[in-house]
Amino acid sequence: MSDATPNLPDAAVPSLSPVDHARVLTRVLLSPVVKGPIVRRPRVVGLAERIDLDSAGVAEMQRLRSRYGAGPVQLRIPGRRIALLLAPEDVHRVLNEGPEPFSPATLEKRGALNHFEPGSSLVSSAQQRLSRRPFNEQVLETDRPVHSHAEQMTAIITEEVEALLGHADFTGTLDWDGFAVMWGRMIRRIVLGNGAREDDQVTDDLRRLRDRGNLSYLMPQNRRLRERFLGRLQVYVDRAEPGSLAAMVAQTPAPADAEPVQQMPQWLFAFDAEAWATFRALALLVSHPGAAEDARAEMAGAVPASPGAEAAPRTEGRADAGPAGPCGPRDQPLLRAAVLESLRLWPTTPLILRDSTADTRWRNGTLPAGAGLVIFAPFFHRDDQTLPEAHRFSPELWSGDRDDSDWPLVPFSGGPGMCPGRNVVLLTASLVLGEMLRQRRLTAEKPLDTGKLPGTLSPFHLRFAVRRG
Numbered sequence: 001m002s003d004a005t006p007n008l009p010d011a012a013v014p015s016l017s018p019v020d021h022a023r024v025l026t027r028v029l030l031s032p033v034v035k036g037p038i039v040r041r042p043r044v045v046g047l048a049e050r051i052d053l054d055s056a057g058v059a060e061m062q063r064l065r066s067r068y069g070a071g072p073v074q075l076r077i078p079g080r081r082i083a084l085l086l087a088p089e090d091v092h093r094v095l096n097e098g099p100e101p102f103s104p105a106t107l108e109k110r111g112a113l114n115h116f117e118p119g120s121s122l123v124s125s126a127q128q129r130l131s132r133r134p135f136n137e138q139v140l141e142t143d144r145p146v147h148s149h150a151e152q153m154t155a156i157i158t159e160e161v162e163a164l165l166g167h168a169d170f171t172g173t174l175d176w177d178g179f180a181v182m183w184g185r186m187i188r189r190i191v192l193g194n195g196a197r198e199d200d201q202v203t204d205d206l207r208r209l210r211d212r213g214n215l216s217y218l219m220p221q222n223r224r225l226r227e228r229f230l231g232r233l234q235v236y237v238d239r240a241e242p243g244s245l246a247a248m249v250a251q252t253p254a255p256a257d258a259e260p261v262q263q264m265p266q267w268l269f270a271f272d273a274e275a276w277a278t279f280r281a282l283a284l285l286v287s288h289p290g291a292a293e294d295a296r297a298e299m300a301g302a303v304p305a306s307p308g309a310e311a312a313p314r315t316e317g318r319a320d321a322g323p324a325g326p327c328g329p330r331d332q333p334l335l336r337a338a339v340l341e342s343l344r345l346w347p348t349t350p351l352i353l354r355d356s357t358a359d360t361r362w363r364n365g366t367l368p369a370g371a372g373l374v375i376f377a378p379f380f381h382r383d384d385q386t387l388p389e390a391h392r393f394s395p396e397l398w399s400g401d402r403d404d405s406d407w408p409l410v411p412f413s414g415g416p417g418m419c420p421g422r423n424v425v426l427l428t429a430s431l432v433l434g435e436m437l438r439q440r441r442l443t444a445e446k447p448l449d450t451g452k453l454p455g456t457l458s459p460f461h462l463r464f465a466v467r468r469g
Helices: 018-035 044-052 055-069 088-096 107-113 125-141 151-170 176-189 199-213 223-239 247-249 260-287 291-299 333-345 377-381 420-439
Strands: 073-077 081-084 173-175 352-357 361-363 365-367 374-375 440-445 463-467
Touching: 018 044, 018 055, 018 073, 044 055, 055 377, 088 352, 088 374, 107 291, 107 352, 125 247, 125 260, 151 173, 151 176, 151 374, 151 420, 151 463, 173 176, 176 199, 176 247, 176 420, 199 223, 199 260, 199 333, 223 260, 247 260, 260 291, 260 333, 260 420, 260 440, 260 463, 291 333, 291 420, 333 420, 374 377
Parallel strands: 081 374
Antiparallel strands: 073 081, 173 463, 352 374, 361 365, 440 463
């Protein structure tokens, strides 16, 4: 079927046939939903890995593009009109033209995030974003590849990784459960302060609220639990421990409608997703020939041998060289690129959502105001009909500046809605990887074939042998 004639502006964007509608629901949209859009369900992720569910979604999107052309194409669910994007220029357009007419505060996102952060910038109106987004950018220092708290972050990471690996020495194995405990302690210290290291309650409360968010509007809000959780965050802001992001929240001027404390759950949420990406990146580095050695050479100040490590991933920000001491944050382009590759290969946000706030015209028709737009990131990241690197570990993809002339790789979304914490996340993840590789020699229990990687990889089932030397 060819595209609708573009000189008919009143024609609607084509809709999927009933059969194609069912195929998209089951092969594309079902996977992110059942795995858990807000907090992952490890057993379901493991099942999705065994049947390579995400590869089926990519293949289905390729079939749609072949049948319907560049798109977009519509599907409908009760009370909702949704358009799937199939062309790279449409992805760039939707991400760049926000929050009007393409708003990040979608119906589904509001339903999910209102359970634990109703005042978040992500679910705010265009007017509210004028104060909330800049506040996020100020505290997270969005434009700085190396955050001003990098020294404190590095010290925390060194201590927590050392404790994790010390425990792993007794068992000889590093698994997800141990890594997740370490990660939670580390992130609470970085975001809330050292006094939060053992505050499992704040993490448990957020997880319970996120569990409810998995069902969006279908689950009633637990306002008492949300108030307790947000109240606990306020305690840490009032305490303002030096070196924490909570201290920066307390010290950063903001208008009342910026809702400073309600921006913090998203940071904890994002760091949680980054744990999955970091553990997968570790599997990539120790499985790919020479990558771990190159990373150690990079940390030691030598020039890495691998072609993908010659330049920093400038698209997400180059880390300025830090002090030469063991606790000084360094320029670690290969480690950052490994994290970006982990996010490309297995996106932690597979569905990037926007809502149209006005009627919009496309090459094949129009979409009305209120329509949802879906960017299925695995399709654009793993489209082997377009990307020769689709299924292999290719850190060189991040060695140069990327712009709208490139095929869209969007691990942190893009445009005005790009994640404001991307540099903090990349810095933190790369420092963790660097410390783990510096302190121990790690071997994947089931090494990955980095030339032919699976469409789905569960971080919850990765295991590594640990040895000194």
